[in-house]
Amino acid sequence: MSLANGHRVTLRFRDGVEQVVRVGAGQTILEAGLAQQAPLLSQCRSGSCATCSALLRSGTAAMRAGQPSVLLRHEADAGQRLLCLTEAQGECSFDLAYDSRAGSRRTQTARAFVDAVAHIAPDAVRLTLELAEGDWLDFLPGQFVQLAVPGSGEQRRYSIASTRAQLPRIELLIRLLPGGAMSDYLRQRAAPDDVITLTGPYGGFFLREGVRAPHILVAGGTGLAPLLAMLDTLRTQPGRRAPLLLSFGCASEETLFYREELALRRHWMPQLDLRVSIERGVAAADLRIGNPVAAIGAADVQDPATVAYLCGPPGLIEAGHDHLVALGVAAQHIYAEQFVPS
Amino acid sequence: MNTSPPVRRQPGSPRLNTVSAERTNDASTQSQYQPYKEAAWGFINHWYPALFSEEIPEGHVEGIQICGVQIVLRRVHGKVLALKDQCVHRGVRLSAKPLCFNDKTITCWYHGFTYDLASGALTTIVGNPDDPLIGTTGLTTYPVEEIAGMVFVFVREDQYPDADVPPLAHDLPVRFPTSSERFPHPLWPAAPSLLDPAAVGLGIHRTGESNWRIACENGFDNAHILVHQDNTIVQALNWVLPLGIRPVSDDCITLIEDEDGPKGLMQWLFSDRWEAILENKELDVKVEGLNGRFYRTSCVLPGVLMVENWPEEHIVQYEWYVPITDDTYEYWEVLVKVCPTPAAREKFSYRFERVYKPLCLHGFNDCDLYAREAMQEFYADGTGWDNEQLVATDVSAITWRKVASRYNRGIAKPGKGVEGATKTSSIRLRRVAQGRKPGYFVEKIKD
Numbered sequence: 053m054s055l056a057n058g059h060r061v062t063l064r065f066r067d068g069v070e071q072v073v074r075v076g077a078g079q080t081i082l083e084a085g086l087a088q089q090a091p092l093l094s095q096c097r098s099g100s101c102a103t104c105s106a107l108l109r110s111g112t113a114a115m116r117a118g119q120p121s122v123l124l125r126h127e128a129d130a131g132q133r134l135l136c137l138t139e140a141q142g143e144c145s146f147d148l149a150y151d152s153r154a155g156s157r158r159t160q161t162a163r164a165f166v167d168a169v170a171h172i173a174p175d176a177v178r179l180t181l182e183l184a185e186g187d188w189l190d191f192l193p194g195q196f197v198q199l200a201v202p203g204s205g206e207q208r209r210y211s212i213a214s215t216r217a218q219l220p221r222i223e224l225l226i227r228l229l230p231g232g233a234m235s236d237y238l239r240q241r242a243a244p245d246d247v248i249t250l251t252g253p254y255g256g257f258f259l260r261e262g263v264r265a266p267h268i269l270v271a272g273g274t275g276l277a278p279l280l281a282m283l284d285t286l287r288t289q290p291g292r293r294a295p296l297l298l299s300f301g302c303a304s305e306e307t308l309f310y311r312e313e314l315a316l317r318r319h320w321m322p323q324l325d326l327r328v329s330i331e332r333g334v335a336a337a338d339l340r341i342g343n344p345v346a347a348i349g350a351a352d353v354q355d356p357a358t359v360a361y362l363c364g365p366p367g368l369i370e371a372g373h374d375h376l377v378a379l380g381v382a383a384q385h386i387y388a389e390q391f392v393p394s
Numbered sequence: 395m396n397t398s399p400p401v402r403r404q405p406g407s408p409r410l411n412t413v414s415a416e417r418t419n420d421a422s423t424q425s426q427y428q429p430y431k432e433a434a435w436g437f438i439n440h441w442y443p444a445l446f447s448e449e450i451p452e453g454h455v456e457g458i459q460i461c462g463v464q465i466v467l468r469r470v471h472g473k474v475l476a477l478k479d480q481c482v483h484r485g486v487r488l489s490a491k492p493l494c495f496n497d498k499t500i501t502c503w504y505h506g507f508t509y510d511l512a513s514g515a516l517t518t519i520v521g522n523p524d525d526p527l528i529g530t531t532g533l534t535t536y537p538v539e540e541i542a543g544m545v546f547v548f549v550r551e552d553q554y555p556d557a558d559v560p561p562l563a564h565d566l567p568v569r570f571p572t573s574s575e576r577f578p579h580p581l582w583p584a585a586p587s588l589l590d591p592a593a594v595g596l597g598i599h600r601t602g603e604s605n606w607r608i609a610c611e612n613g614f615d616n617a618h619i620l621v622h623q624d625n626t627i628v629q630a631l632n633w634v635l636p637l638g639i640r641p642v643s644d645d646c647i648t649l650i651e652d653e654d655g656p657k658g659l660m661q662w663l664f665s666d667r668w669e670a671i672l673e674n675k676e677l678d679v680k681v682e683g684l685n686g687r688f689y690r691t692s693c694v695l696p697g698v699l700m701v702e703n704w705p706e707e708h709i710v711q712y713e714w715y716v717p718i719t720d721d722t723y724e725y726w727e728v729l730v731k732v733c734p735t736p737a738a739r740e741k742f743s744y745r746f747e748r749v750y751k752p753l754c755l756h757g758f759n760d761c762d763l764y765a766r767e768a769m770q771e772f773y774a775d776g777t778g779w780d781n782e783q784l785v786a787t788d789v790s791a792i793t794w795r796k797v798a799s800r801y802n803r804g805i806a807k808p809g810k811g812v813e814g815a816t817k818t819s820s821i822r823l824r825r826v827a828q829g830r831k832p833g834y835f836v837e838k839i840k841d
């Protein structure tokens with residue numbers, strides 16, 4: 053197909069870089085963009101990971117009818133599109149929530165040794181890996197990797213909880229599910245010195261560096277992982293430290309994890325306001341009852357430039373988004389990653 | 395047949411069977427100062443003393459290294475300016491063979507890359523003035539403050555914003571009498587400060603062979619005064635210097651956490667919160683001195699010791715343990731006194747040369763240098779922090795580690811491409827063979 057025949061689609065990256073691509077009939081914007089060397093982020097290419105999410109600024113571009121995707125109703129209404137399922141119906145333009153350089157970070161395949169499998173809660177494990185000699189995998193804080201579950205042929209995606217500075221060590225927080233491929237591996241077979249193959253990094257959910265405004269981080273369950281990577285990156289950023297609020301929630305005190313790790317961060321970071329919630333149970337001095345979204349109030353959004361990062365199950369993302377917008381956080385300053393257990 | 399190469403672990407990374415299983419100290423306390431344990435190359439984004447004013451006269455260029463960062467300083471029209479001492483081109487130290495064509499720039503003596511002293515910008519290349527690189531890059535600048543005869547630099551990461559550089563006072567000890575109500579000192583007059591009008595700082599600096607943290611903790615360690623019992627000044631002046639000072643109250647240390655000021659700790663020595671030990675019956679050891687010698691130590695980030703009322707009234711001793719590499723530090727000892735007249739200044743200077751320098755900064759504190767060195771090997775590979783067996787008097791060190799972990803502005807990354815980063819570099823070995831030990835100053839090229 054001749055490019056001249058396609059619709060003109062302008063991709064505008066967060067750093068101001070623009071690229072115009074031609075998208076033909078029947079082609080998705082992601083396909084066309086990647087073919088024309090646009091630095092677009094993507095991973096699953098089937099509407100299930102939201103890595104390729106972009107904001108439609110002008111023109112008409114609809115997602116393929118009948119194709120299931122993780123895009124939430126309010127997100128679609130606000131102009132969000134998953135480029136892997138979106139076709140252009142005419143000239144249109146999109147804003148990408150990341151720098152043009154972010155997409156140039158190459159996806160790698162790397163092998164890693166299992167260093168430790170630690171049960172941090174009845175249904176959660178911290179898997180510590182170490183990249184093998186000669187293998188490397190760079191990432192931005194908040195991004196995820198895909199793991200080949202040893203002995204199963206299955207692939208699973210997990211956000212990295214550690215920072216780039218800790219490489220070659222990589223930490224993942226994994227929720228255990230009955231009968232899950234990775235869960236069974238971790239419960240029954242995983243042992244130090246196992247070798248696991250991982251690919252990545254993936255995802256448009258990563259810390260926008262150099263933002264001086266207050267940060268609000270909201271995490272549900274193992275959705276804490278990418279936010280921990282962001283928190284620890286912010287902890288070592290040069291310059292005056294922006295106010296930081298981390299609201300973390302789990303179902304019950306029994307399933308709550310990382311209390312000590314978070315208390316340490318509160319000690320290390322004078323600017324950190326830490327709130328830990330459990331859905332049900334008995335309130336303690338350092339525990340709230342409720343969900344981590346409700347723990348955020350009007351007093352926490354004094355600065356209109358406040359940015360927020362949310363990671364957890366879809367319900368938490370949706371509620372968190374609406375709540376933060378109602379409190380005055382600009383919708384374009386809210387970054388979210390849905391967490392679908394598998 | 396499987397022909398793919400075996401998967402191997404990274405060389406030099408810890409193996410599972412070598413991770414230390416048991417910690418002697420309480421693990422949760424240790425975790426609280428984990429950032430401190432990672433600060434082998436020091437805390438970056440802080441103010442450090444670089445030179446005494448007299449070490450950098452008009453027009454002079456000098457090269458030093460702090461926290462694994464090489465820094466070149468030049469004084470022009472009275473003002474000292476500082477840049478990263480590593481040419482963007484190929485990493486050459488500008489200070490090794492200073493070349494300045496005018497009073498606004500410094501030029502790399504090798505390929506002629508020329509930098510603006512104030513902004514760090516690459517303004518021209520001597521033999522290549524139209525190169526497109528010019529104007530697009532440059533060297534990191536380091537803010538400079540000069541007070542009381544000392545030149546301070548703000549040693550920062552390349553990305554640390556100018557707007558966020560704090561005032562020097564945030565990295566200097568608390569001042570008196572401003573803090574006299576908060577930290578009363580009934581046994582001595584208010585200690586002077588480097589920031590006081592007419593303050594004069596006289597002192598020495600030299601390189602010590604240990605990690606800076608070992609050195610710093612020695613400065614306010616109340617159990618170490620035993621090493622000073624035989625010092626000439628103690629015996630000559632019949633000082634009552636206790637065998638040790640023991641904490642006897644929960645509030646023996648107060649944290650200094652001023653919103654707009656220094657961060658550190660103050661020890662309430664010679665108050666009812668600490669007990670001076672003058673006798674050990676078991677060993678039949680007794681302090682025989684007659685003259686009370688009251689003092690008090692405090693320490694603030696990035697590792698600045700203040701000894702009030704030392705070595706005499708109206709004088710304060712400041713010390714810095716400026717990290718050069720992970721196993722060398724520049725030890726600064728500075729006595730500060732307010733000298734409102736030239737005569738007072740002259741008198742202080744005379745006594746400094748005749749008494750304080752030989753008997754205190756050397757006679758007394760030389761013991762500290764070898765005491766720190768004596769601990770170095772135990773901590774050299776990083777495992778000493780896990781294997782030490784601390785006791786009650788070490789409350790000072792533990793409190794310091796915690797407060798430093800919380801309020802430091804950044805942990806210096808291990809030096810790369812700088813002197814001392816590669817311990818066995820051939821140049822380093824040659825210099826040692828020639829009898830010159832690794833140090834703080836650049837080695838200048840002799841024509």
